[in-house]
Amino acid sequence: MTEAPTFKLSPAVLEEAKRREHAANRRTGRVALLFIAPALLMVGIFLLAPVVFNVVLSFTKWQRFSGLDEFAGLANYQRLVAIPYFSEAMINTAMWVGGALILPLAFGLGLALLLRDIPFQETFKSLFFLPRVLAPTAVGTLWYYVYAPHGVINTISVWVTGQPNDFGWLFEANTITPAIIFTFVWQTLGITMVLLLLGLAAIPKDPIEAARVDGASSWQIFRHVIWPLLLPTVFVVTILNVAAGFTAFDLLWVMANGYPSQRTLSLAVYMYYETFSKSSWAYGASIAVVLSGMVVIVSWALASMQSRVEDRIR
Template sequence: MITTASASLSPEVLKDARRRERRVAWRQTRVAWLFIAPAVFMVSAFLLMPVVFNIILSFTKWQKFTGLDKFAGFANYARLFNVPYFSEALSNTAIWVVGAMVLPLAFGLGLALLLRNMPLQETFKSLFFLPKVLAPTAVGAIWYYVYAPHGVLNSAVAGLTGQPFDVGWLYSAQTVTPSVIFTFVWQTVGITMVLLLLGLAAIPRDPIEAARVDGASGWQIFRHIIWPLLLPTVLVVTILNVAAGFTTFDLLWVMAGDYPGKRTLSLAVYMYYESFSNGAWAYGSAVAVVLGAMVIAVTAALAVLQSRVEKNIR
């Protein structure tokens, strides 16, 4: 006859054991809470609380130091559609997001594939990565002088063509956003390339060798083996760049500081001017909420896509 250990113990002993277990578990929970408490406090105090406060603000009439105690309902959100600058800022942000998503990835992937089996790979990697170690404000200051009316770019074109060349790259609605995006790409392509190189290094050689033996072309290998296996890394890079595209501020602040239309160059810049320059704190908060919601929605969609891709690979 087989008896279990618990069956042979009296109810009191079992009760006591369970109590002891609960005590240990509670002690462990306490220790766990002690360790995560600073992080919880920091995230709550400096991230969640301001976000909640910002959302509350967006429903008030706070403008120029008054109206904080007056409920505005959705008036600030309705105003977004009445003010032409919001739609301009929104469309520029869309250009930024697409540019920040596609261009660093395209150039970074090209460079990664080019450098993968190249001699002096480390040297080139360091060279392309170098702009990333510079502060965006420093990068902006450097490129400001590249794009200035009598700056490096115009002088170079004039020197090459022998004709006067005077394009106000940072003073025209048509050229200012592409110019700053180009600078963003210049700074971001290095880190994108490094991340993709890491992704490429993690791809097993066997399927590639097998495909090669089966007579697959380089493009077929890339299309059917490398790209699907690299996709999780591509999506991580895309999420990072999309978030940067949505919230870009520093480069625009430094490079386009002299452009009268600077306030609509991105939603982040527009939010700054509405809140801090015009004193429309509540309306600026509504812009921030919309911006935050867009960032969350797009990154969440990309994250879902990433998890599906990873599941498929497994």
């Protein structure tokens, strides 16, 4: 039996084919760059340029439209360490991030597991999601009167105990941050629940059914089957909620209007207070740089963990 003849291309033909392929790729790249150029331009003008300007501003003495051309070095960052307001704002921001990380995820996951197989699921989902569509200022105003000395909570307390109660939930250092965190959880619980429901719906039923056949309990199925497969969605929800916790402003500004140390409620509020109320724009820029750095570091760490978890699942 005769062998089929083999054909070999000459080096010159191969080189020409590579040259043409490279030229075609370059043309495709130029066309693609042409299409995305407007988006890149918008990102550069409205996102990257302000970020760079803010970083440069934090090393100057700019205050009340003067001092932009005076270099301050690390003076603004040294002031952050020296002033106790910054450390108080850091502690409250850490509480915000912890609350935004744990509470919406815990309650949202519980609701998602509870609602996924019950009748009238869509109705309950709409009810829990409703606070999300409200403006944060409207939510803050609503809950301000709930926590007021003669608001809903104290009125109910008077009905139950028969004792007068005019406790100011938003005027005491020990209760103001937990009270506003609860309001934040109330507003964000719906979107967290919906995202986790989508993650649960994407989990294949075969592993769950196989675990049931093997005699696994509901807790064992959740721990060893559902939770590992749900982790990518959990990380997405966590990143969104942590970023919201770091940058919380609306609820704090509206609900804590009468609190004496309002500026210390979070780094975002402290930054706004120093920048616009005291016109210390360079110092406010340094707070913004620190806050942005914290958000980037934490988000990057969570994204890295998410990538590793997804690799293990695959």
